[in-house]
Each structure stands twice: as C-alpha cells, then as structure tokens.
Amino acid sequence: MLLNVLGHAAYAYTGGKTFDPQLPTAVFIHGAQNDHSVWILQTRYFAHHGFSVLAVDLPGHGRSKGEPLKTVEAMSTWLEALLEVAQVQHAVLIGHSMGSLIALETAAHLTIKNSALIKAIALVGTAYPMKVSPQLLQASREREHDAIDMVNIWSHSGIAQKPSFPGPGFYVQGGSKRLMEYVARHNEKPVFFTDFSACNDYQNGEVAAAAVTCPVLFLLGKKDMMTTPKAAAPLLQALPAAKIMQLENCGHDLMGEQPDQVLDSLFNFASGVLK
Numbered sequence: 304m305l306l307n308v309l310g311h312a313a314y315a316y317t318g319g320k321t322f323d324p325q326l327p328t329a330v331f332i333h334g335a336q337n338d339h340s341v342w343i344l345q346t347r348y349f350a351h352h353g354f355s356v357l358a359v360d361l362p363g364h365g366r367s368k369g370e371p372l373k374t375v376e377a378m379s380t381w382l383e384a385l386l387e388v389a390q391v392q393h394a395v396l397i398g399h400s401m402g403s404l405i406a407l408e409t410a411a412h413l414t415i416k417n418s419a420l421i422k423a424i425a426l427v428g429t430a431y432p433m434k435v436s437p438q439l440l441q442a443s444r445e446r447e448h449d450a451i452d453m454v455n456i457w458s459h460s461g462i463a464q465k466p467s468f469p470g471p472g473f474y475v476q477g478g479s480k481r482l483m484e485y486v487a488r489h490n491e492k493p494v495f496f497t498d499f500s501a502c503n504d505y506q507n508g509e510v511a512a513a514a515v516t517c518p519v520l521f522l523l524g525k526k527d528m529m530t531t532p533k534a535a536a537p538l539l540q541a542l543p544a545a546k547i548m549q550l551e552n553c554g555h556d557l558m559g560e561q562p563d564q565v566l567d568s569l570f571n572f573a574s575g576v577l578k
C-alpha cells in the first residue's frame with residue numbers, strides 16, 4: 304500500500320490482505336539497511352488471522368521515497384504521521400533493532416500526548432544505548448560492502464544455518480546480504496551510515512521507557528552479538544512489568560534464524576493484548 308506521508312510516497316506491506324483500519328493493526332518496523340521484507344512470514348500470518356498489517360519501509364528504504372532520516376526521533380515523527388494517514392485506530396508496534404527504538408519513542412510520545420492509539424509494543428533484538436563501534440560506523444560510511452559483511456557475520460549465531468535451518472534451500476546470511484545491497488543500490492544517500500548514526504546517537508531511551516504505560520514484550524536472541532541480551536538492561540529496569548523472552552540458538556537476525564518462534568511469540572503477545 305502506498306501512502307503520502309509528509310510529502311513523500313511511503314510504502315507499507317499489508318500481508319497480502321486489504322488494509323482495514325477498523326481492525327487491530329500490527330505495525331512492523333524494520334532495522335538498519337533493511338525493509339519490510341524481513342517480516343514476510345510474520346506479516347502474512349497476522350494479516351490472515353484477525354489483524355490488519357502495516358510493515359513499513361522507512362524513508363529511503365525499499366519502496367519509500369525521500370532521504371533516510373537522521374534521528375530516531377525523526378523516524379518516530381514519520382511513523383506517527385503514517386499511522387494518522389492510514390487512519391489506524393488501535394496498534395501494536397513491533398520493531399527490530401533500530402525499529403525497536405522507533406517503536407519505543409513513538410509509544411512514549413503518543414502516551415505523553417494522552418493518545419490511546421498504541422496498545423502494546425514488542426522490542427525485538429533491542430538494546431539501549433544502541434552504540435555502534437567506531438570501526439563499523441567508519442566502514443558503513445566508507446566501505447559499505449565491508450560493513451554489510453561485518454553485520455551479517457555478527458548478526459547470525461551460526462547454529463541456525465544449513466543443514467539445521469528449518470527452511471531447506473534458504474541461505475540466511477546470503478538473503479540478508481542481498482537485501483542490504485538492494486537498499487544501498489536504490490538510494491544515493493548513505494543509508495547504512497545514516498541508520499547506524501541514528502542508533503548510536505539516540506539518547507532518549509530511558510526517558511521514553513519511563514513514559515510508556517502499555518504492555519511491552521522484549522524478544523531477544525540468546526546468541527545475539529549485535530545487541531546482546533544484557534544490553535537491554537537499562538530499558539528493562541525502566542520497564543519492570545515487561546514480558547521477556549529469549550530465543551535459543553538465535554542471534555540478531557531473529558526473524559531469519561528462528562522465524563516460527565518469532566511469529567509465535569509476537570502473535571501470542573499481540574493477541575493477548577488486542578483480542
């Protein structure tokens with residue numbers, strides 16, 4: 304589905320079903336140098352089991368136009384505008400990595416505005432502060448292909464790859480690399496560096512978490528080397544009532560390595576909140 308958001312075309316995948324704003328809406332937010340397709344299994348299931356779905360492409364990613372936004376706060380403002388344009392009535396925000404910070408910031412801002420729009424948030428592969436090493440930041444700016452290689456090595460546990468991966472013939476790391484290369488090819492601006500800088504510079508996490516009053520799920524990979532489970536501690540301290548799930552044999556690419564477990568965890572959580 305194409306929408307006009309803040310003057311630019313914005314794309315949101317609806318899971319193969321016509322979007323109905325009257326249904327509870329699951330809003331999926333991808334991470335750095337990704338697009339909506341990282342959620343393909345989860346979104347289709349949600350859309351065919353009682354939810355409307357908006358899996359967004361952030362500006363400068365996938366099919367959404369405009370330059371990549373430079374701060375988490377700007378991405379949150381964009382997401383709020385998209386929800387308004389789509390006339391969403393009730394939403395669960397589900398964000399991975401950078402997308403988890405956007406979900407957190409958006410839920411906090413709308414709560415402060417006394418909006419009842421956000422019913423729950425799921426933070427997948429999250430951390431705060433979400434610091435990026437100087438070496439990786441430099442590579443993302445000057446040697447993007449090297450950065451893509453680094454991220455894919457660090458994002459996967461090595462356990463969920465063939466022959467043990469449940470999807471025969473599916474190359475997890477290769478698919479992730481091709482997606483990142485696709486995003487890079489379709490925007491002249493430095494998407495990877497901009498995304499990483501936004502994560503690295505975000506400083507409102509604990510304040511945002513303290514403002515959130517809706518149910519929260521932390522979904523973490525036990526073998527995540529990009530955002531280790533212990534790196535979520537500041538947010539967990541600010542959200543003591545949050546539900547925490549850690550997936551075995553899973554790195555930062557939770558949706559790629561353990562797609563069924565991610566789907567079950569997210570759907571059970573969202574269904575319990577909204578249905």
